[in-house]
Amino acid sequence: xxxxxAGIAAAMALLGAPPAxxxxxxxxxxxDGTPLPREEGCLRDSDCxxxxxxxxxxxxxxxxxxxPLRDGDGDGRAPPPCGDDCDDASPDTYTxxxxxxxxxxxxxxxEIDDGAPRLDATFxxxxxxxxxxxxxxxxxxxxxxxSSSVLWGLPVGLxxxxxxxxxxxxxxxxxxxxxxxxxxxxxxxxxxVTLTDLGVARWVELERDETTGDARRLAGPGTMPTPEDxxxxxxxAFDGGWAIGFDATTPFGAERLVTxxxxxxxxxxxxxxxxxxxxxGLATDGTHVVVSDDGGNVVFFDGxxxxxxxxxxxxxxxxxxxxxxxxxxxxxxxxxxxxxxAHLDLAGGLGSAHPAPFGDASDVVRIAxxxxxxxxxxxxxxxxxxxxxxxxxxxxxGGGVDLGRSGIDVTRVSVADSEGAVGVLGTLSxxxxxxxxxxxxxxxxx
Numbered sequence: 001x002x003x004x005x006a007g008i009a010a011a012m013a014l015l016g017a018p019p020a021x022x023x024x025x026x027x028x029x030x031x032d033g034t035p036l037p038r039e040e041g042c043l044r045d046s047d048c049x050x051x052x053x054x055x056x057x058x059x060x061x062x063x064x065x066x067x068p069l070r071d072g073d074g075d076g077r078a079p080p081p082c083g084d085d086c087d088d089a090s091p092d093t094y095t096x097x098x099x100x101x102x103x104x105x106x107x108x109x110x111e112i113d114d115g116a117p118r119l120d121a122t123f124x125x126x127x128x129x130x131x132x133x134x135x136x137x138x139x140x141x142x143x144x145x146x147s148s149s150v151l152w153g154l155p156v157g158l159x160x161x162x163x164x165x166x167x168x169x170x171x172x173x174x175x176x177x178x179x180x181x182x183x184x185x186x187x188x189x190x191x192x193v194t195l196t197d198l199g200v201a202r203w204v205e206l207e208r209d210e211t212t213g214d215a216r217r218l219a220g221p222g223t224m225p226t227p228e229d230x231x232x233x234x235x236x237a238f239d240g241g242w243a244i245g246f247d248a249t250t251p252f253g254a255e256r257l258v259t260x261x262x263x264x265x266x267x268x269x270x271x272x273x274x275x276x277x278x279x280x281g282l283a284t285d286g287t288h289v290v291v292s293d294d295g296g297n298v299v300f301f302d303g304x305x306x307x308x309x310x311x312x313x314x315x316x317x318x319x320x321x322x323x324x325x326x327x328x329x330x331x332x333x334x335x336x337x338x339x340x341x342a343h344l345d346l347a348g349g350l351g352s353a354h355p356a357p358f359g360d361a362s363d364v365v366r367i368a369x370x371x372x373x374x375x376x377x378x379x380x381x382x383x384x385x386x387x388x389x390x391x392x393x394x395x396x397x398g399g400g401v402d403l404g405r406s407g408i409d410v411t412r413v414s415v416a417d418s419e420g421a422v423g424v425l426g427t428l429s430x431x432x433x434x435x436x437x438x439x440x441x442x443x444x445x446x
Contacts (some may be wrong), residue, residue, distance in 0.1 A: 011257070012202075016326065041061040041062060048063035055067050075093075086108035090106075094108075096108075121401075123159075123438070124156075126433045127434065132427050136188075138155075149176055160436065169285075179195040181233045201246065206218055232247045242262060254275070260305065270415070272294050276296040279294060286326050286327060292321055296312055297310050320368065325369060331345055339363075354393040370415045371420050373390065374389045379409070384410035386403065386413065405428065424436070
């Protein structure tokens, strides 16, 4: 009996007092830094002595390395001295990553945008029509084109190669598309808004199917609640969703209306002196929806559609006078000689004015933003020239692109940012196609 009791006491002593812990690391740690399992086993995570670089957990009584302890961007790579991620704030940046046209050293070799293609060419496209616009599409671009009552999207690579068309939207009942607008989110979602010849606004949200390359529908198609005589439509990404603006005549007169949900009524209303207006500005500073009117005012609205401030910046504004920016918007406005560019924020008003890229005061002017650049398009009787500037509005990025062929006017310009490459689509007035200028997006090399 004494022997039996002694055995039980010894067993209880073992349960109450685990053997001394020697740690998971040590001098015999492998070269890759992964801690060795604790030979005696473990009871809790704190029993596992990681080396500060690996996340080691106690699983089924053994210390197991489950991943990098330091991985701020979730790409599975740790920064030095624990790994080869030279930018732990960007999941696209680590040793061996594909170099993109985004102004970053993606492959961590000390060179920015090395090996990425130079993006300064212009490709004549035999596709396109007066409504065409360009959208990001899986590292390339999607150019919309109308065919009867079907809105097609044509994939275009950075080398100008056109792929097989994908169907974006289709109409029935004999109606036809009359205008197209679109916007894109960083996660790849794209919104396309169309106007028909009966004044009906239709919308659809989609993304690119990575397997097939086709358009995968995420929401819609739906019909927007709008007045009957909508003539102009614009769209931007805002707060993870969309802001869609259009001009129309309502019982209150000519108005610029903005909805923050394509299936809901407009929440922003800006009175206009006449309809349609020559100038249409719709942008965001990241917090507010910013709209211009036809009297030279720029008005800020919060996410509920309430006006929170306005600035009178000029007597008149050019065709597309606003570009989105983080913390402000960029505005193009006339001065005594030509046009200038300036940042405009809600609290501080207009910042320092910078001369716009050279042109004539009679040019048709449009500005937009993409890939951290401000793009300004100036159209005269022969061509459209597009220049890209950095956020200081004084430093040029590349030599710009010229759109238009043999004196054919460009009637519309749209821009898209696809993984750092900037596509600028100029729609030709003679309906002979479009020009897609792929603007310099590789800030540091190539």
